[in-house]
Amino acid sequence: MNAEKLTIAVLISTYNWPEALNLVLLSLLKQTRLPDEILIADDGSGPDTKALIDYYRSLFPIPIKHAWQEDKGFRKCLILNKAVKLSEAKYIIEIDGDIIVNPKFIADHARAASKGYFVQGSRAMLTEAKTIEIFKTKQINFHLLSNGVYSRFNAVRAPLLSVFFNPNPRSSWNVKGCNLAFWRDDYIRVNGYYNNFEGWGWEDYEFAARLINAGILKKRLKMAAISYHIFHPQHHRENFLPNELIYQKTIAENLSYCNSGYHEV
Template structure:
């Protein structure tokens, strides 16, 4: 498969600079770098800004910090703002609490394909390992590492990933913390729906609109791995409303969201 011309790695974050530090360390360890990295910051305090600034001087590629004022959980909005500024043709997306396997970027690029979005596996780092994780600043794991569960997801055997084929149906295994797609496809469906406020469904609803537009999905298995750092669950106050938005997308086969990325595309980077 032909690789995309260029890629942008988007990392979403909110007020957990200790975790973001480990994620950025794992980006520096990548076997293949994206053209740039953009931090999509949903209103963090100055601690996150200081963390990003500390990495910017010695980072292997441009490291851009896109921030807006804290107005509750508005991840859909900050991701649209960040992706609007992305210079890459291909978007690779991870969360600021997900440490990247060294081949994460390379795997997403190797499997990138027109009219397809990818989604990968998430290995869970357990709560009882956090002290050691942050104390040692651990960013390398294997299927045999201490402190993880869902170990089979940590198996790195890239050639086995070839047996996972494209599908036209949405998978419940999809997670926005490990996904990639062409920026042109994201723009074609108008990006994230900014009607989503509070935790939940903004990622899966985007994927559903990809399918409604005619984009297929492919699971990245035995590659493209992230290690999710344990944290307490976010409040789910807005989930009922968010579920209704997603159900409308399913029932009416919605492709274009009215409140999306288009308002930022005319802005200068």
């Protein structure tokens, strides 16, 4: 599909961190190519987040659609499915609510979109000190040599070299939803994210595994669609092992559809 005719939604998951979401939305406002809609998947945030979203609605010339659910613990998959239900775009770029994106992020993803593939992007990381600084200054113009950026290779933007990175297209290992793009029709075909994941971990691996089992292959996007991860402490991992077992079952049984996902919300 012609990149200029492609309709794109940015899907952002968030929970009670409006300071970070503010910088994410600010980085989207600076895009050389705006998306056609923004989907906020809000896992039970308070009124500060709603007020922030309403503020940005006055700044963006595109719809910002806010899916919210009551805070009953970490239920990211469920709210992602609810947010995608609001989408009208053909292509979805998923990021987390702590991911600041380069001004050419949407344009780079649009060029990489191709039928039969989902796209795994990469991220550079910000230090704790840099995170404290940008919360104060709101200065988010990063580059390869910026102070406070590490995993610097992931901050190199050289789109013409992207074609030289071609890992196993049938591997779901290490897929991360913080910078992930897919066709909405493919998402619906595999029934989206699995609602029964609770707590942090493995939901993006498992979603990717079902896409691959359905014949939709992984494309790795390096040196383009650059993103920067705001520092935060690690999430609690009390459900890490039960979630891994769900992923392993999807792999072992070659599942391409889950029984509780997009269609069940």
